[in-house]
Amino acid sequence: MAPPGPAGAQPTSAEPLSRSIFRKFLLMLCSLLTSLYIAYCLAERCQPLSSPVVGSEGAAAPGRGALAGRPSELARWPAGARRKRLLRLQPWRWRRPPAPPSEADGEEAAWEEESPGLPGGPGGSGAGSSVAESPPGTLALLLDEGDKQLPQAIIIGVKKGGTRALLEFLRVHPDVRAVGAEPHFFDRSYHKGLAWYRGDRFPRVLQGSFSAPKSPSYFVTREAPARISAMSKDTKLIVVVRDPVTRAISDYTQTLSKRPDIPTFESLTFRNRTTGLIDTSWSAIQIGLYAKHLEHWLGHFPLRQLLFVSGERLIRDPAGELGRVQDFLGLKRIITDKHFYFNKTKGFPCLKKAEGSSKPHCLGKTKGRTHPEIDPEVVQRLRDFYRPFNLKFYQMTGHDFGWDG
Numbered sequence: 001m002a003p004p005g006p007a008g009a010q011p012t013s014a015e016p017l018s019r020s021i022f023r024k025f026l027l028m029l030c031s032l033l034t035s036l037y038i039a040y041c042l043a044e045r046c047q048p049l050s051s052p053v054v055g056s057e058g059a060a061a062p063g064r065g066a067l068a069g070r071p072s073e074l075a076r077w078p079a080g081a082r083r084k085r086l087l088r089l090q091p092w093r094w095r096r097p098p099a100p101p102s103e104a105d106g107e108e109a110a111w112e113e114e115s116p117g118l119p120g121g122p123g124g125s126g127a128g129s130s131v132a133e134s135p136p137g138t139l140a141l142l143l144d145e146g147d148k149q150l151p152q153a154i155i156i157g158v159k160k161g162g163t164r165a166l167l168e169f170l171r172v173h174p175d176v177r178a179v180g181a182e183p184h185f186f187d188r189s190y191h192k193g194l195a196w197y198r199g200d201r202f203p204r205v206l207q208g209s210f211s212a213p214k215s216p217s218y219f220v221t222r223e224a225p226a227r228i229s230a231m232s233k234d235t236k237l238i239v240v241v242r243d244p245v246t247r248a249i250s251d252y253t254q255t256l257s258k259r260p261d262i263p264t265f266e267s268l269t270f271r272n273r274t275t276g277l278i279d280t281s282w283s284a285i286q287i288g289l290y291a292k293h294l295e296h297w298l299g300h301f302p303l304r305q306l307l308f309v310s311g312e313r314l315i316r317d318p319a320g321e322l323g324r325v326q327d328f329l330g331l332k333r334i335i336t337d338k339h340f341y342f343n344k345t346k347g348f349p350c351l352k353k354a355e356g357s358s359k360p361h362c363l364g365k366t367k368g369r370t371h372p373e374i375d376p377e378v379v380q381r382l383r384d385f386y387r388p389f390n391l392k393f394y395q396m397t398g399h400d401f402g403w404d405g
């Protein structure tokens with residue numbers, strides 16, 4: 001017979017059994033909790049509050065992910081938590097990102113290389129897709145809600161319309177952030193999906209501000225209206241338009257600066273010089289058929305979601321045009337006359353102070369090139385050719401741009 005234990009320590013026959021079951025239960029609970037925590041962490045949900053909420057969404061199918069990244073998603077976070085994320089973990093957000101490289105330092109030049117705009121060459125002949133390959137200078141705007149998300153406004157063109165000037169002027173606004181190069185998402189990289197587009201394309205910027213990356217023009221890309229609408233039907237679209245004849249010459253001048261051996265403007269203009277048949281497959285001509293391109297956009301967006309900026313007025317009265325743009329984007333009217341001066345040497349309006357600097361700033365030498373002399377008869381023929389398209393465009397937009405006298 002076993003000796004009795006200390007008083008009170010003698011377990012009943014049931015006690016050791018229940019204690020060991022309890023211990024096992026505790027152990028199992030602990031391991032279960034640990035596994036749950038690990039699984040949770042692997043799903044990237046236990047990152048510090050600063051981690052991009054929208055970016056963790058995973059691969060969204062085009063047309064579906066847009067809403068997930070929009071303010072509604074951010075609304076799930078309490079305002080305090082959101083503010084904390086901004087303050088604690090992304091101090092760089094408070095700094096203005098460096099200015100995007102200007103034409104002078106290569107970005108623009110590199111971009112221009114992509115669009116020789118010659119028949120048969122890249123961005124050259126043909127309607128629709130080939131024109132789409134010629135990346136007209138466009139800009140995408142990100143109306144920011146404090147985290148990564150898709151653009152809420154895009155400057156969709158037109159190439160040589162004055163898109164760079166609009167971007168540089170808009171950057172003066174304290175609520176505007178400019179970001180890196182546009183990834184040609186809606187024309188070339190759409191297959192990569194919206195999550196990729198959102199990914200690292202746009203910086204996280206302060207709530208209430210928006211960023212404006214330089215981007216290709218989607219105005220002449222057939223697929224762009226449907227794709228942008230699939231991203232968000234609310235996207236605001238800005239088009240800088242310019243007299244299509246001058247625009248075509250400007251386009252040609254750009255190509256000529258890269259390839260001095262190209263045929264003359266006059267010979268490229270006609271399919272048959274004798275009959276006077278215009279070569280509408282030449283992208284320099286095709287891009288200027290604004291009414292035709294606009295029709296595609298109006299199939300997906302109501303007119304009120306498009307703003308047409310006059311390229312001519314952007315030169316004559318930059319503050320006036322910027323006023324309209326600020327209103328359209330819901331920005332406070334901050335950019336006014338006092339921001340501009342006319343630089344006689346450049347022949348264009350320039351900024352008294354560049355964004356982030358105290359020095360005056362004109363656009364680089366690839367903006368405001370001297371155009372070659374074009375045979376006046378050819379210019380007249382082109383004017384006649386564009387007139388009906390221009391009139392249609394005035395009718396559609398409710399605005400006479402004055403290109404036809």
Ligand SMILES: Nc1ncnc2c1ncn2[C@@H]1O[C@H](COP(=O)(O)OS(=O)(=O)O)[C@@H](OP(=O)(O)O)[C@H]1O
Nearest residue numbers: 137159160161162163164165250348363367368369
């Ligand atoms: N302030 C100011 N300074 C310089 N240039 C100005 C300005 N405002 C508008 N423009 C006109 O912008 C034309 C170039 O248009 P884009 O910037 O859209 O060109 S691009 O498509 O991005 O290559 C450019 O065309 P070209 O004159 O043919 O070079 C200019 O006429």
